[in-house]
Amino acid sequence: MGDRAEVRIDGPRHGNPFVDVDLSATFTRGATVIRAGGFYDGDGRYVVRFLPTEAGEWDIEISSTEGSLDGLRGRVSVARARDGRHGVVGVADRFHFAHADGTRFTPVGTTLYAWTHQPEALQQETLATLAAAPFTKVRMGIFPKSYLYNEEDPELYPFESADGGGWDVSRFSPGFFAVLERRIRDLDALGIQADLILFHPYDRWGFADLGPEADDRYLRYVVRRLAAFPNVWWSMANEFDLMLEKTEEDWERLAAIVVAEDPAGHLLSIHNCLRFYDYARDWITHVSLQRIDIYKTAENTDAWRDEWGKPVVVDEVAYEGDLDQGWGNISGQELTRRFWEGTVRGGYLTHGETYLSDDDVIFWSKGGTLRGSSPPRIAFLRSIIAASPTGAIDPLPGEWDAPWGGVAGEYAIVYYGFNRPSFRTLVLPEGEFEVDVIDTWNMTVTPVPGRHRGRVLLELPGREFMAARLRRAGT
Amino acid sequence: MGDRAEVRIDGPRHGNPFVDVDLSATFTRGATVIRAGGFYDGDGRYVVRFLPTEAGEWDIEISSTEGSLDGLRGRVSVARARDGRHGVVGVADRFHFAHADGTRFTPVGTTLYAWTHQPEALQQETLATLAAAPFTKVRMGIFPKSYLYNEEDPELYPFESADGGGWDVSRFSPGFFAVLERRIRDLDALGIQADLILFHPYDRWGFADLGPEADDRYLRYVVRRLAAFPNVWWSMANEFDLMLEKTEEDWERLAAIVVAEDPAGHLLSIHNCLRFYDYARDWITHVSLQRIDIYKTAENTDAWRDEWGKPVVVDEVAYEGDLDQGWGNISGQELTRRFWEGTVRGGYLTHGETYLSDDDVIFWSKGGTLRGSSPPRIAFLRSIIAASPTGAIDPLPGEWDAPWGGVAGEYAIVYYGFNRPSFRTLVLPEGEFEVDVIDTWNMTVTPVPGRHRGRVLLELPGREFMAARLRRAGT
Structure with missing residues (x-):
């Protein structure tokens, strides 16, 4: 298994290369051929990334709508992955997860919706927290978040500003993505999967309603940039059903773009608020749901497994905290209870922490330091799961x-x-x-x-x- | 409103008067005529009881299959009820309860399945406990109970022993009923309703499967004896669906006997274990249910009100205690939470206490002394309900x-x-x-x-x- 690799080519800067130029590459080693789409990274730099299935020399051939790039050939030498790297996580044993090399992966999630949109010092504090925490998966948005306790503007945005105000949604901001990618690599170094939320409704900038053309372009750009990171999961949305501008047809079209543009076949799901998506859809690898009953929550996990025949990740059962909001004020005992109820029923749970703070730095969104009582208990539960001879609980x-x-x-x-x-x-x-x-x-x-x-x-x-x-x- | 009154007549002792003689009486005062069935009380004594609608002189006329009783006439003088007596409890405002004189009644139940089958000293201890407790309704069985922690034989049984062993189910034991009646009166003196369970499955004596003829006779006898007590409610069964010998037709036939034999029209319901009875039936005055989900319990109360359009009394949401059994080991906090969840949704809840005890005297069945943390909180809740301008919560x-x-x-x-x-x-x-x-x-x-x-x-x-x-x- 190899590390993420990429080819960078200089090319034209004129016009709008984000829109004007399409490119892709085939990466060939022996009988193995991987085709990946490329993207424009600004400053005349075109990049195609791939996640090699093995170390060694790979031949590259570029195809492009831009004549000066089309037909370029080269070779890349892929180093062996560092020890302890096990490859992309996929579904295993129908209801569970494993890395590409067969190593069991146990999702123990936490929620950090907007942590990459915070000042760098806070992001570093979050990483230090994660290094000492039991979590193996982070739910995080690509777009910034506008919501209760999330009033600040981020330093960077995914799009360039338009002349005259607003966004030029046809021009991406490579600096924004560079930060995101650094954070994904930081998580990877901690053995943590980045469960990337591609769309979400908590928006004041217009990102939740770009229209189909811009949505598709954004999504293609994101997936081409990020699919070569081994520790990526795709979440089509946080609370898809609150994004009233998007229809089921939109979600199906967008999901098809992810599938088409992701040669690594990362895990892919969609998260709800009030009603479940049809998790039986072929493109959905696992159930990523928010409980829709506020009283009976993770106790439904085995029924959900039976209903959809896929791994169940309960990516919201309310957060430990003391906010005014009912989704964010259960006790550490109650959150821990929900983790156990769901675990013995063969599912996986996701933590979040929402203690009121004078500076509005609340872990569930911005990160920082944990102060709740559930994380050590979640670590303890993780050790009980790990002691299973299969590493999993059914x-x-x-x-x-x-x-x-x-x-x-x-x-x-x-x-x-x-x-x-x-x-x-x-x-x-x-x-x-x-x-x-x-x-x-x-x-x-x-x-x-x-x-x-x-x-x-x-x-x-x-x-x-x-x-x-x-x-x-x-x- | 008058107190319970009765007429006693001496009659034949030969044969089996329990079976051989039927009698009834009409009680007439002005335009008011109450017809009530009578019963044989042993020692040649025949009794007809009634619950007068007003104090004063009532004319009596006996009808009987026994010629020496038939046509007897007399007169009874009914005293005014003591102050603080408000008459039989019925449904009021569709989802609530009130006494006959319109005084609001709030059921705050507890569970004492077999308290009247215990030694007298323990029964007295239970009454002393109830005098200081917040409860206004007691769920209690007529038949003795055989179950976990209930292994002892009672002193008295509802039937006479048969020659050669077993029971003569055609001969009732007046001494057994005299104790029961004393206890119903004792409860009445404390302002507590006796929610009498007419049949239940926890049996080793054969009482749960007497057959239709004996069931009907037993039920007629019980209702004729007890319907004149103002503080009686009828519960056709505790956990009807665990009484596999009885069909729905049996329950409907038995309920019709209660309705026919109870001139006072006491509240009448039936209690379940795993599945609900059809509470829409005309004879069912209120919903008396056990929650059928062990996680989401009293939170369903408003949905149950909507479903059946009747008052909802949640007569089992698990008991405060520490038994091995899941129905009997929730915390006082959790039981109190369930009381509040059900109350704000317009229902009524029933307490029970099941703390393990070396002597097997566990309050939920045998009575004795309470030691849990929920009763004072239930008293507090009762005060919050009582402060409502209508005395009720919707x-x-x-x-x-x-x-x-x-x-x-x-x-x-x-x-x-x-x-x-x-x-x-x-x-x-x-x-x-x-x-x-x-x-x-x-x-x-x-x-x-x-x-x-x-x-x-x-x-x-x-x-x-x-x-x-x-x-x-x-x-």
């Missing part, structure tokens, strides 16, 4: 009042949630098992001494947020 | 993340539940209002100083379980 037949998940016959977790049993009798599968009592809030794993067969009487503290775990005993 | 148009209930334009409560806003902006109805911040857990009402019009910025502590209240300011 729903197992449950009890009426307690969901079970894990790997049948090998590794099983029961989660008691807000129930507070003083004891339970567990019926073990055939064979010998080690049994642990897990306090999901206090982050303790307490073995029940010995190895166990048949039935185990589990003594529990009569507190909320307890779980138990069975592990088949080694021979 | 759902009001809500915010997406916070339900409102009360009396439109006069008295409104918003409940934030597990959300933890640091502030909210309330938009008041036309006019001037007093505004309170309510901490439902710490049981405080903190006025926002002054009188308010238009918008109010509400400062909140960023804790769970807060509410706010608007009251139209007096002139």
